[in-house]
Amino acid sequence: MKTLVIAVHPGLQEGSRINRKLTETVRHRDGVTVHDLYQQYSDGQIDVGAEQQLLLEHDRIVFQFPFWWYSSPPLLKHWFDEVLTFGWAYGPGGDKLHGQEWGIAVTTGGTVEAYGSEGYNRYTVEELTRPFEVTASLVGAKYLPVFAVHNAMQLTDEELQRHAADFAIYVVDTVESR
Helix, strand or coil: CCEEEEECCCCCCCCCHHHHHHHHHHCCCCCEEEEEHHHHCCCCCCCHHHHHHHHHCCCEEEEEEECECCECCHHHHHHHHHHCCECCCECCCCCCCCCCEEEEEEECCCCHHHCCCCCCCCCCHHHHCHHHHHHHHHCCCEECCCEEECCHHHCCHHHHHHHHHHHHHHHHCCHHHC
16 A cells, blocks of 8 residues: 655644654555655645646655644645545545545644543534544545644643654554554
8 A cells, every 4th residue: 555645734844743744654665655745835836737746656645743733734625625626526426536545644732631522622622623524534534533632732742753663654544454
């Protein structure tokens, strides 16, 4: 299985200890491609053909990003709007992504307790990321369970290492073995 990790953080290399560690952990694994959208498209001009080809070359797609205002950084939304075209990804003839596995891996500044009916944010990460699940369904992809790292700004180096190891398993593990 070939996995594409689409990393979406405007400061992945300079300002993100957590997201950088997650991507570095899987960058050199066999069968894994890490694609940094902000590095590739700092001007916001997405090469739709190149992105579609990259999707076709992989079996599993993992969107990895910090949770911002209960969603993704804006470039990922723009990427969805541009790349997942009618007649290619969905609609009549839009079956190019059928059978892929899609997952999201998010980091949050809040604690796990903050994400629940009694928590500060009132909803779970799974509930708040439902649009990604619906998008996967629309394009015919199997949606994987959400991978979340909470309390990201407070993690110790040891906790970060454990989360990175778990992320590596999430990225390369097959659904059948879960």
